[in-house]
Amino acid sequence: MEEKIIYSAAQPSGNLTIGNYVGAIRNWVRLQSEYRCFFAIADMHAITVKQEPAELRRHTLELAALYLACGLDPSRCVLYVQSQVPQHAELCWVLNTVTYVGEMERMTQFKDKSRRHADNINMGLMDYPVLMAADILLYQTDYVPVGVDQTQHVEIARDIALRFNNRYSETFRLPQALIVKNGAKIMSLQEPEKKMSKSDENPNAFVSLLDDRDTVLRKFRRAVTDSDNRIVSEEGRAGISNLLAIYCAFANCTLQEAEKTFEGRGYGEFKTAVGETVANVLAPVQAEQKRLLADRKYLDGILAEGAETARRAAQRTLSKVYRKVGFYRGE
Numbered sequence: 473m474e475e476k477i478i479y480s481a482a483q484p485s486g487n488l489t490i491g492n493y494v495g496a497i498r499n500w501v502r503l504q505s506e507y508r509c510f511f512a513i514a515d516m517h518a519i520t521v522k523q524e525p526a527e528l529r530r531h532t533l534e535l536a537a538l539y540l541a542c543g544l545d546p547s548r549c550v551l552y553v554q555s556q557v558p559q560h561a562e563l564c565w566v567l568n569t570v571t572y573v574g575e576m577e578r579m580t581q582f583k584d585k586s587r588r589h590a591d592n593i594n595m596g597l598m599d600y601p602v603l604m605a606a607d608i609l610l611y612q613t614d615y616v617p618v619g620v621d622q623t624q625h626v627e628i629a630r631d632i633a634l635r636f637n638n639r640y641s642e643t644f645r646l647p648q649a650l651i652v653k654n655g656a657k658i659m660s661l662q663e664p665e666k667k668m669s670k671s672d673e674n675p676n677a678f679v680s681l682l683d684d685r686d687t688v689l690r691k692f693r694r695a696v697t698d699s700d701n702r703i704v705s706e707e708g709r710a711g712i713s714n715l716l717a718i719y720c721a722f723a724n725c726t727l728q729e730a731e732k733t734f735e736g737r738g739y740g741e742f743k744t745a746v747g748e749t750v751a752n753v754l755a756p757v758q759a760e761q762k763r764l765l766a767d768r769k770y771l772d773g774i775l776a777e778g779a780e781t782a783r784r785a786a787q788r789t790l791s792k793v794y795r796k797v798g799f800y801r802g803e
């Protein structure tokens with residue numbers, strides 16, 4: 473049977489949150505033993521909003537260390553930095569010619585970010601989904617493990633692939649998003665109708681994977697809930713439902729089990745339990761990331777090797793694409 477291919481990435485635009493962890497990275501770790509996996513650090517996507525160059529460099533290295541600390545194993549997956557593989561930008565250019573301005577203008581994240589960064593609605597921001605399609609399609613990806621917020625981007629990658637295949641003959645495999653059942657959309661602790669995001673202005677809205685124990689406990693204590701006092705997940709009770717989802721994801725239990733555990737208990741006690749459960753999972757990840765960051769040579773070696781493997785795989789698809797569109801390559 474043909475080996476299935478997995479591709480995913482995260483942006484080094486800040487410290488990852490527990491949303492990124494449960495919605496994406498934790499699942500990558502599970503998938504790496506079963507499939508051929510490529511996991512990137514999407515620094516080219518990150519610069520579509522303003523980044524401080526020194527910070528971007530630091531976040532990139534920290535994210536590489538965090539990937540490893542979360543359990544990604546370089547002997548089982550290809551781990552690399554997107555900008556070190558020029559084929560991403562090259563394929564993006566070709567895919568731009570089979571993508572319509574109108575469909576990019578309609579993308580939810582573009583509309584959202586245009587509102588939030590009204591002074592910087594640059595072409596890169598609009599082209600973001602096409603670059604993401606290039607990421608995915610370069611590796612002939614079958615599955616893209618992402619959180620719910622990225623499903624629209626995976627669907628457009630599929631549309632672009634299909635359109636290219638129809639115009640130039642079969643070239644790309646059609647990718648499919650892989651969404652986890654529990655935790656695919658962790659919400660903000662302050663505005664639980666909104667997704668938890670690492671770029672939120674209010675640091676109390678998210679829990680970073682690098683927050684220390686006291687900070688984690690404090691953020692959960694301050695999480696917005698309601699005036700009801702039953703700890704059950706229900707329509708219209710976004711705050712408590714989100715805390716339960718986080719608890720289940722970190723305690724590895726079902727909703728029914730969690731609701732039973734906290735039956736008759738108060739919000740204060742519940743919030744402390746959620747905080748402690750999360751902090752206990754984060755502690756060893758943080759210690760391992762710190763250890764890895766002290767060994768810069770090792771990290772650089774992993775990334776160099778990953779980029780080399782990725783370039784080789786990506787070039788196979790890119791050469792095919794260049795041939796199909798009619799780029800002259802000599803006799």
Ligand code: TYM
Nearest residue numbers: 480481482483491492495496514618619622656657658668
């Ligand atoms: P990014 O960096 O915003 O997020 C990385 C991953 O985390 C998921 N995620 C969440 N899951 C659950 N709850 C949340 N609150 C939450 N917030 C984020 C995201 O869905 C994502 O899976 N465009 C991508 C990066 C990217 C990419 C790709 C992904 C670039 N190229 C190719 C897949 C394939 C992004 O900004 O992710």
